[in-house]
Amino acid sequence: MTAEKIAVISGKGGVGxxxxTANLGSVMSHVFDEDVIVVDTDVSSSHLGVHFGFYSNPATLNSVLKGDHSPxxxxxxHETGLKIVPGSLNYDDIKDVDVHGLDKVISEFEDKSDIILLDCGPGVDRETSxxxxxxxxxxxxxKPSFTSLIDVMRTDSLVEELEKDSVGIVLNMVKGKKHEVSPSEVESFTGMEVLGxxxxxxxxxxxxxxxxxxxxxxxxSKASRSIEKLAADLLDREAPSDRRSFYRRLRKIIPGL
Ligand SMILES: Nc1ncnc2c1ncn2[C@@H]1O[C@H](COP(=O)(O)OP(=O)(O)OP(=O)(O)O)[C@@H](O)[C@H]1O
Ligand SMILES: [Mg+2]
Known part of the structure; x- marks a missing residue:
């Protein structure tokens, strides 16, 4: 199998x-039973593992980049069935990592699942590229704000330069306030489809x-339901109708719930 590799990017930092990435991966895996790996490619500011209770893993993307561990x-x-490649949370593991080989390392995960979601860093630096x-x-x-969308457009120039396709844009942290940019305004400003x-x-x-x-x-929760719908649309699938017993089971095996 050769996985489809999807980079989750923004431009602006802190937009979600x-x-x-954590939740789309999780839902694709535990609701839709897809074989998914989420990879923390935000090498210098990794957080992805924290969403799964991973705070100290011996092997990380950093140690793979350094050649200390295999992919x-x-x-x-994870208990949900999702596969996770965390980054390191330690400064020492960031200092001498050369992100130049990141794309090659990503390709080494290709035969290990059907979908790979790459959690990218903000901006248009070497890591993100x-x-x-x-x-x-x-x-x-x-976010449904102009500054956030301006940064999307800046990153889109990089995406075009690298000749990659864009699936569309997800608006996150929507509060329904008047000053927010509406989905139709986002579509006409960016020329991209609003996916959810x-x-x-x-x-x-x-x-x-x-x-x-x-x-x-x-x-x-409101966020979970919309992320589940987004995952269903991206996979072109319908969510199974009775998931309550499944969730009850899942909540029993995940510590801290
Ligand atoms: N839908 C949401 N509702 C409320 N809070 C949210 C939502 N999405 C994200 N957040 C919060 O916003 C903050 C930023 O989210 P996150 O770390 O996912 O952003 P990011 O784009 O990955 O940031 P960075 O560019 O630094 O990697 C976090 O504190 C997160 O909990
Ligand atoms: Mg992040």
Missing amino acids: KTVL EESIYE AAIRGSDKVIYVS EVPHDNRVEESTSKGVPVTVYDPH
Whole structure:
């Protein structure tokens, strides 16, 4: 099998790339039974593992980039079935990592799942470029604000330069305020399809503090329901109708719930 590699990118920092990568991956895996790996390619500011309660892993993307571990050794399986390649949280593991080989390392995960979601860093630096180079296509995440969308457009120039396709844009932390940019305005400003809207939801921060993705922590929360719909649309699938017993089972096996 050769996985489809999708980079989750933004431009602006702090718009929800990591939350969306963690939760899309989680839902694709535990609701839709897809074989998915999420990879923390935000090498110098990794957080992806924290969403799954990973705080100290011997093998990380950093140690793979340094040649200390093989790609296989850096894949951890979560209770949801999702496979996770965390980054290191330690400064020492960032200092001498050369991100130049990031795209090649990403390609080494290709035969290990059907879908690979790459949690990218903000901006258009070497790290982000290398991760986009290693992807097949990109999904943008933005807040419904002009500054966030301006940064999306800046990153889109890089994506064009690297000749990658964009699937579209996800609007995150939507509060429904008048000053927010509406989905139709986003579409005419960016020329991209709005794939979905995820509301601002306090359950997201709450779930992160427990080290559990919100879609597992509270699958019925507003954010979880919209992320599940987004995953269904991206996979071109319908969510199974009775998931309550499944969630009850899942909540029993995940510590901290
Ligand atoms: N839908 C949401 N509702 C409420 N809070 C959210 C939502 N999405 C993300 N957040 C919060 O916003 C903050 C930034 O989210 P996240 O770390 O996923 O952004 P990011 O784009 O990955 O940031 P960076 O560019 O630094 O990697 C976090 O504290 C997260 O919990
Ligand atoms: Mg992030």
